[in-house]
Amino acid sequence: MLKMTHRLTTELRRLAFEHHDHCFSCNYKFKEADTSHLGYSQNGEPLYLCDGCSKQLKETAVRYYFKPRPYEIPDPSSKLWRYMDFTKYVALLSSGGLYFASADCFEDTFEGAKGFRRNKSRWDEYYLKFFREAIKSPPEGHECKFSDSEIDEQAHKLLRDMGAVGESRRKQTFISCWHESEYESEAMWRLYSSFLANAVAIRTSCQSLYTALGRNPSIDIGRIKYLDMERSYAGVNDSFWRKRRSFEHEREVRAIFSDFRCQESGKITLCDLNVLIEDVFVSPLAPSWFVALVNDINDKYSIKAKVSPSELVEEPFF
Structure with missing residues (x-):
C-alpha cells in the first residue's frame, strides 16, 4: 500500500x-x-x-x-432566490462578493444547535456511554489501564470538550442563505426586506452559485433538513444543516464554509456576479421608476442580468 x-x-x-x-x-x-x-x-x-x-x-x-454528506444537493438547475433591501444589493455589487454571516449572528438562536436544552440529559447519557466504551476499547496493540473512576472522568471531559467545540463553531462557521423555488414568493419579500418598497430579489441556480464561487471545494452547498427537535437531535457534524420544522416555509439552501482564524461577524467571499445573478426582480410595492434605478446601478457595475418588475403585480381578469 x-x-x-x-x-x-x-x-x-x-x-x-x-x-x-x-x-x-x-x-x-x-x-x-x-x-x-x-x-x-x-x-x-x-x-x-x-x-x-x-x-x-x-x-x-x-x-x-467514506461518510455521506450531511445534506442533500439540489439539482444543478434548481432556482435559488435571495431577497434583500436595495442597499444590500448595492453593497453586493460594490464589494464584488457574497456576504457570509457567522452562525452566532443569526436571529435564530438555534443555529448549530443539537436539540432542546431540556432534552440534553438524554444526549449526555448517550455520549458518556459512547466515550466510556471507546476508552475501554483502545486500538489493537494498546491496553486500557484506567480505573473505572478515571474512565468516567475522561468521558465527562470529552463531553465538556464536545460542547465547547459546538459553541466555538458557531463563530467559525459562515453561511449564505437562499430560498429554493421555481417561483417568486410573496412571503419571502415580506420576511427578508425591512422596507418592502425598495427591495430586490436576485435569482440564480444551484450550479451558477457553485460556479460563481469558483467551484471552491471548501464551500458546501446543500438543502437544510427540518427536524422535530422534540423527538430527535442534530448530529455532531450536521447541526448547521438542520433547523426546526417551524422554519420549513423557508425551503432553505445554504452555502457554508469554516474559517477558524476569522474573528469577524461575517466575511465577503469574492465571486463572479455575472455568473451568480441570472435575473433581478424588484418588489411588488416598488414605484414605477425603481426598475430604471436598478438598471442604472447594474450598468455602473457592468452587471448584465435583466431587471424585471415583480411577477406579483400582474393584473388578473375575471
Whole structure:
C-alpha cells in the first residue's frame, strides 16, 4: 500500500468534492466506512477512487473512510432566490462578493444547535456511554489501564470538550442563505426586506452559485433538513444543516464554509456576479421608476442580468 503524501491540490480536492459519492473511474457508489483514495495517476492526473480502482494511483495523497454528506444537493438547475433591501444589493455589487454571516449572528438562536436544552440529559447519557466504551476499547496493540473512576472522568471531559467545540463553531462557521423555488414568493419579500418598497430579489441556480464561487471545494452547498427537535437531535457534524420544522416555509439552501482564524461577524467571499445573478426582480410595492434605478446601478457595475418588475403585480381578469 502506497504511503500517503498529503499533497492535496485544489484540482484533487475539487474532484473529490464533485464526485463525493462515487468512484471517479468505475462509478462505484461508496457506502459508509468504505475507503476512498485520493491521489494522482502516472501522468499526474488527479483521481478519486474506490478500493478496487486504487491500483491506478502512482501517488496516494490521502485515504478517507467514506461518510455521506450531511445534506442533500439540489439539482444543478434548481432556482435559488435571495431577497434583500436595495442597499444590500448595492453593497453586493460594490464589494464584488457574497456576504457570509457567522452562525452566532443569526436571529435564530438555534443555529448549530443539537436539540432542546431540556432534552440534553438524554444526549449526555448517550455520549458518556459512547466515550466510556471507546476508552475501554483502545486500538489493537494498546491496553486500557484506567480505573473505572478515571474512565468516567475522561468521558465527562470529552463531553465538556464536545460542547465547547459546538459553541466555538458557531463563530467559525459562515453561511449564505437562499430560498429554493421555481417561483417568486410573496412571503419571502415580506420576511427578508425591512422596507418592502425598495427591495430586490436576485435569482440564480444551484450550479451558477457553485460556479460563481469558483467551484471552491471548501464551500458546501446543500438543502437544510427540518427536524422535530422534540423527538430527535442534530448530529455532531450536521447541526448547521438542520433547523426546526417551524422554519420549513423557508425551503432553505445554504452555502457554508469554516474559517477558524476569522474573528469577524461575517466575511465577503469574492465571486463572479455575472455568473451568480441570472435575473433581478424588484418588489411588488416598488414605484414605477425603481426598475430604471436598478438598471442604472447594474450598468455602473457592468452587471448584465435583466431587471424585471415583480411577477406579483400582474393584473388578473375575471
